[in-house]
Amino acid sequence: MEKRTLTCIGCPMGCQITVEFEGEEIFSLTGNTCAIGDKYARQEVTHPERVVTSTVVVEGGAKDRTSVKTKGNIPKDKIFECMEAINEVRAQAPLKIGDVVIKDVCGTGVDVVVTKNCDAA
Amino acid sequence: MTSYDIVIVGGGPAGLAAAVSAKNSGIDSILIIERDKELGGILNQCIHNGFGLHTFKEELTGPEYAYRFIEQVYDLGIEYKLDTMVMDISHDKVVTAMNREDGMFQIQAGAVILAMGCRERPRGALNIPGYRPAGIYSAGTAQRLVNMEGFMPGREVVILGSGDIGLIMARRMTFEGAIVKVVAEIMPYSGGLKRNIVQCLDDYGIPLKLSHTVIDIEGKERVSAVTIAEVGPDMKPIPGTEERYTCDTLLLSTGLIPENELSRSAGVEINPITSGPVVNEILETSIPGVFACGNVLHVHDLVDYVSEEATRAGANAAKYVMAGCAEAEGGKTIQLKAVGGARYTVPSTINPDRMDDLLTVRFRVGAVFQESYVSVYFDDERVMHMKKKIMAPGEMEQVILQKKQILARPDLKTITITIEAE
Numbered sequence: 001m002e003k004r005t006l007t008c009i010g011c012p013m014g015c016q017i018t019v020e021f022e023g024e025e026i027f028s029l030t031g032n033t034c035a036i037g038d039k040y041a042r043q044e045v046t047h048p049e050r051v052v053t054s055t056v057v058v059e060g061g062a063k064d065r066t067s068v069k070t071k072g073n074i075p076k077d078k079i080f081e082c083m084e085a086i087n088e089v090r091a092q093a094p095l096k097i098g099d100v101v102i103k104d105v106c107g108t109g110v111d112v113v114v115t116k117n118c119d120a121a
Numbered sequence: 122m123t124s125y126d127i128v129i130v131g132g133g134p135a136g137l138a139a140a141v142s143a144k145n146s147g148i149d150s151i152l153i154i155e156r157d158k159e160l161g162g163i164l165n166q167c168i169h170n171g172f173g174l175h176t177f178k179e180e181l182t183g184p185e186y187a188y189r190f191i192e193q194v195y196d197l198g199i200e201y202k203l204d205t206m207v208m209d210i211s212h213d214k215v216v217t218a219m220n221r222e223d224g225m226f227q228i229q230a231g232a233v234i235l236a237m238g239c240r241e242r243p244r245g246a247l248n249i250p251g252y253r254p255a256g257i258y259s260a261g262t263a264q265r266l267v268n269m270e271g272f273m274p275g276r277e278v279v280i281l282g283s284g285d286i287g288l289i290m291a292r293r294m295t296f297e298g299a300i301v302k303v304v305a306e307i308m309p310y311s312g313g314l315k316r317n318i319v320q321c322l323d324d325y326g327i328p329l330k331l332s333h334t335v336i337d338i339e340g341k342e343r344v345s346a347v348t349i350a351e352v353g354p355d356m357k358p359i360p361g362t363e364e365r366y367t368c369d370t371l372l373l374s375t376g377l378i379p380e381n382e383l384s385r386s387a388g389v390e391i392n393p394i395t396s397g398p399v400v401n402e403i404l405e406t407s408i409p410g411v412f413a414c415g416n417v418l419h420v421h422d423l424v425d426y427v428s429e430e431a432t433r434a435g436a437n438a439a440k441y442v443m444a445g446c447a448e449a450e451g452g453k454t455i456q457l458k459a460v461g462g463a464r465y466t467v468p469s470t471i472n473p474d475r476m477d478d479l480l481t482v483r484f485r486v487g488a489v490f491q492e493s494y495v496s497v498y499f500d501d502e503r504v505m506h507m508k509k510k511i512m513a514p515g516e517m518e519q520v521i522l523q524k525k526q527i528l529a530r531p532d533l534k535t536i537t538i539t540i541e542a543e
Contacts, residue, residue, distance in 0.1 A: 006319075007315070007318070007319050007323065009315055009316035009319045009320065013315075013510055013511045014315045014318075014319075033510070050320070050324075051170045051180070052296075053168050053169050053170055053182055054168070054296060054297075055168065055267075055268055055269075055271065057271070064271060065269065065270075065271045067168035067182060067184050067268065069168075069170060069182055076324070079296070080296075083296050083297075097184075097185060097188060115168065115182040115184050115185045116165070116168075116182075116184035116185075116188070117188070
């Protein structure tokens with residue numbers, strides 16, 4: 001059984017929540033003062049996920065670079081693999097918000113999309 | 122001299138929302154003046170997500186949030202000038218500006234909306250001892266270099282100050298392969314949002330040292346090491362607590378200051394606590410017809426609140442112009458006071474006849490308060506008493522005042538907001 005203490009990000013309180021768990025199974029969850037903390041801690045110990053934001057190199061654009069994000073959450077342990085994939089992208093201008101620059105990044109099922117328009121040069 | 126009904130100084134989130142709101146309130150002659158080469162302001166370099174939860178009920182990145190408003194500016198045909206710097210605003214609302222195409226020019230404005238935003242506190246304002254080598258950046262400068270120009274300012278980083286931009290940059294530079302060794306904060310609490318401490322520092326094992334500050338910077342050409350030390354309650358370094366970190370970069374995230382040079386030279390009264398203009402219930406400064414909103418007025422924690430405030434400023438400026446620039450003077454003025462833990466209020470005064478049915482008063486607290494109450498007094502009578510689990514200086518607080526409640530007290534002179542233990 002694993003035991004971990006987390007700081008809840010649901011509000012500025014920042015409750016220290018202690019979770020005892022093994023794999024997907026949660027045995028105890030203490031320290032939270034509301035339901036948001038319960039939900040956050042469960043998610044965080046079983047499937048921690050984050051949105052990754054960065055920039056990609058643009059070719060033939062009015063600017064050399066534009067910003068991107070993963071369209072949804074990806075597993076936390078894939079963040080650096082995802083960053084490597086993002087840094088290899090050479091996107092062709094023009095680009096519009098929502099354009100996909102990487103499909104299914106690192107097998108997460110999540111696309112990396114443009115977050116800022118970039119006109120052609 | 123050309124003239125516009127409303128001139129908006131700044132094309133960031135405040136200026137954009139003010140412009141859209143003024144246009145939707147029936148004013149067609151609007152000009153936004155922006156000194157950068159594109160609209161959107163600081164949001165263009167804030168590529169992280171978390172913007173817009175209140176406004177759009179979804180988490181957007183900074184550029185996406187900005188574009189929601191830029192698109193409206195395009196669609197509504199609102200005029201704007203880029204690469205243009207406002208040099209002066211006169212008391213009678215003549216705006217002097219310059220750019221490479223038009224040279225220097227003047228515009229007579231019916232109303233002016235100040236939306237210049239804020240600037241980071243620089244090293245010179247901090248009195249850090251040590252050498253002055255390359256490699257010391259404000260967190261926002263590093264953010265622009267990494268996110269817009271595509272340059273990494275360094276590889277081994279120490280951050281002074283736990284403001285949100287510093288926290289965000291700790292994660293961002295970690296993503297790009299840098300090692301962030303420590304974040305030192307002189308106060309016993311963080312200046313940033315909780316979620317940023319967890320998701321930008323804790324996630325990557327970056328230590329946050331509260332009650333610590335930088336006491337030495339080494340390196341003649343380039344930063345080579347930084348020494349931090351714990352500070353006592355008197356904010357003075359405690360001998361024997363020094364820790365030396367080798368690094369090539371020091372980022373400063375030590376606070377934001379509203380950028381009010383133009384306001385001051387126009388003669389606008391400035392609140393010494395916020396460093397922003399003193400405004401009344403319609404966000405009008407001490408000069409009639411000159412309005413202020415966004416971070417030039419007071420530094421906000423969330424852009425959603427900037428947009429909301431700017432929307433009000435735009436509508437009020439439109440109302441002022443349509444009333445023939447001669448808003449009925451007179452009526453009474455109620456003073457708003459912040460005491461006992463509350464540091465300031467925006468607005469500073471209320472004319473009850475002109476206020477909306479509900480008025481949001483924003484303020485910040487000066488320390489961390491747990492299980493405490495926000496109390497509102499009408500003169501000596503306590504009229505609101507709301508329990509809050511926690512309040513911290515990094516987060517804005519608000520109370521909502523009702524017009525009918527204020528009108529019911531014709532003798533009311535002062536409304537006081539305070540923090541009470543019980």
